[in-house]
Amino acid sequence: MSKFQILILISGSGSNLQALIDSVAGKRSPQISAEICTVISSSPTAYGLTRAKTANIPTQVHDLQEYYNGIPKEDKDLRKQARKKFNVDLGKIVLEIKPDLIVCAGWMLILSPSFLNPVSEAGIPIINLHPALPGQFDGIRAIERAWEAGQRGEITKGGLMIHRVIKEVDRGKPLVVKELELTKEETLEDYEKRVHENEHIAIIEGTILALEELEEKKVELPEIESLKLSE
Numbered sequence: 001m002s003k004f005q006i007l008i009l010i011s012g013s014g015s016n017l018q019a020l021i022d023s024v025a026g027k028r029s030p031q032i033s034a035e036i037c038t039v040i041s042s043s044p045t046a047y048g049l050t051r052a053k054t055a056n057i058p059t060q061v062h063d064l065q066e067y068y069n070g071i072p073k074e075d076k077d078l079r080k081q082a083r084k085k086f087n088v089d090l091g092k093i094v095l096e097i098k099p100d101l102i103v104c105a106g107w108m109l110i111l112s113p114s115f116l117n118p119v120s121e122a123g124i125p126i127i128n129l130h131p132a133l134p135g136q137f138d139g140i141r142a143i144e145r146a147w148e149a150g151q152r153g154e155i156t157k158g159g160l161m162i163h164r165v166i167k168e169v170d171r172g173k174p175l176v177v178k179e180l181e182l183t184k185e186e187t188l189e190d191y192e193k194r195v196h197e198n199e200h201i202a203i204i205e206g207t208i209l210a211l212e213e214l215e216e217k218k219v220e221l222p223e224i225e226s227l228k229l230s231e
């Protein structure tokens with residue numbers, strides 16, 4: 001029986017991609033029973049591309065800056081059109097590959113409805129790793145912002161989550177949530193290290209949960225089809 005195919009979106013170092021690569025290869029538990037069909041990076045210099053190539057995983061670069069080339073920063077409308085085409089084209093690339101699941105593992109660009117809608121219509125779920133608790137620090141620099149809030153005594157808990165990707169950034173349904181105590185004595189570097197260690201576990205757990213949901217849907221479908229035929 002063919003294995004589920006996972007497409008992974010990255011933008012940087014790819015340490016979470018590496019955790020998924022190692023899990024799929026059986027080098028890290030729990031093991032993901034699926035294949036990584038493609039890694040797409042938003043940056044041509046992302047070290048994650050090297051990690052993927054080392055693991056013989058096909059890679060592509062989908063660089064927003066290439067879409068912005070020649071457009072002055074001040075030309076907001078033209079840049080908006082270019083960004084929309086970036087999303088439309090990314091959707092076409094993904095639908096051509098037809099993965100079963102998309103994992104955002106450090107993908108640092110907001111995905112617009114021009115991408116999300118066709119992918120959703122194709123029935124391809126997307127999950128994302130975010131280094132903050134649900135509703136805590138949406139967007140970028142979440143680790144730093146959580147640590148700073150801890151330093152100000154505003155919060156005592158930070159953490160990270162794996163969540164469904166919807167239009168509203170970092171507001172999709174959480175699949176995995178890991179809370180981390182924040183103390184004023186801990187340096188940002190040490191907190192960041194703890195976050196990353198837990199991310200590498202959470203991204204495997206979240207991917208397995210998403211695949212299990214796909215499996216359940218696959219099992220349900222024939223039953224529904226057979227019920228329809230018997231009517």
Ligand SMILES: Nc1nc2c(c(=O)[nH]1)N[C@@H](CN(C=O)c1ccc(C(=O)N[C@@H](CCC(=O)O)C(=O)O)cc1)CN2
Binds near residue numbers: 104130164172
């Ligand atoms: N529609 C969605 N897109 C994305 C989601 C999501 O939940 N819904 N998750 C993000 C990942 N992410 C946080 O986990 C995130 C990444 C980047 C940004 C962001 O503001 N990016 C800016 C550029 C930032 C910069 O480089 O200065 C942008 O896209 O213009 C927010 C959240 C993946 N996408």
Ligand SMILES: NCC(=O)N[C@@H]1O[C@H](COP(=O)([O-])[O-])[C@@H](O)[C@H]1O
Binds near residue numbers: 015106130131199
């Ligand atoms: N908002 C998204 C976001 O901040 N994602 C963060 O990018 C890093 C990717 O690291 P990696 O490239 O080593 O996997 C991770 O820390 C992840 O939480």
